[in-house]
Amino acid sequence: GESVGLHLPTLSVQEGDNSIINCAYSNSASDYFIWYKQESGKGPQFIIDIRSNMDKRQGQRVTVLLNKTVKHLSLQIAATQPGDSAVYFCAENQAGTALIFGKGTTLSVSS
C-alpha cells in the first residue's frame, strides 16, 4: 500500500493497492469525526465516522483511525478500485456545532 503525509492534495495508487489518506484536525475538543467522499458533480457522501472515545472503526473495505494525542485522523481503503477515485474530506465536530471540513485529498486510481 501507499501512504502519504499530511495534507497532500492528491494521491495516486494502482488498482488493488491499499490507500491511506491522512488528515490533521485543529480542535482538541472535537468529539466526532467523519470522512466523506465526493465524486465529480455530486455532493459529499458519508463513508465512515468515529467518536472520540474510540481509536479505530472499520467498515466495508474502509478503516478510520483516530489519534487524539497528535490530533490525527486517517482513512484506509483496502484493495482500492477505480470507483474509489474521488475527493475525500475529513471533518470534525464539537457537540453543538457544525462540521468543519479539511481541504480534501483527490484520490486517483489507475488500472
Add this chain to the structure above:
Amino acid sequence: DVKVTQSSRYLVKRTGEKVFLECVQDMDHENMFWYRQDPGLGLRLIYFSYDVKMKEKGDIPEGYSVSREKKERFSLILESASTSQTSMYLCASRMLRGGDEQYFGPGTRLTVT
C-alpha cells in the same frame, strides 16, 4: 433514504442581482447548513440553522443572509451578487445537534458575471 434537494444545479446571474438558493430536506431534520466549495479551499461554512427561525453565522457569512421559515426549507440569499461569489454551494441537513452525519444535496454551481 434522506433526500436533500437544491433548487438549481446551475445558475448564472449578473453582478448586483439578488440571488436565492433554496434547499429542501424531507427527513424532518432540525439542523441545516450552507457551505461553499472552492478549489483548494475545501468546504467553508456560510450559515447554519439549528431550528426554524434560528440562524448562526459560520466562517464566511459576509455578503450572505439566510431564511428558515419552515423546518424543511433553508434559503441562502445573496443580496447583491458579486463575481467573488462564483462558487459551488452545498446545502446539508442533520437530525441532531452535533455528533451526527450531515446529508448533502447535489450542489448548485453559481456563476456571477
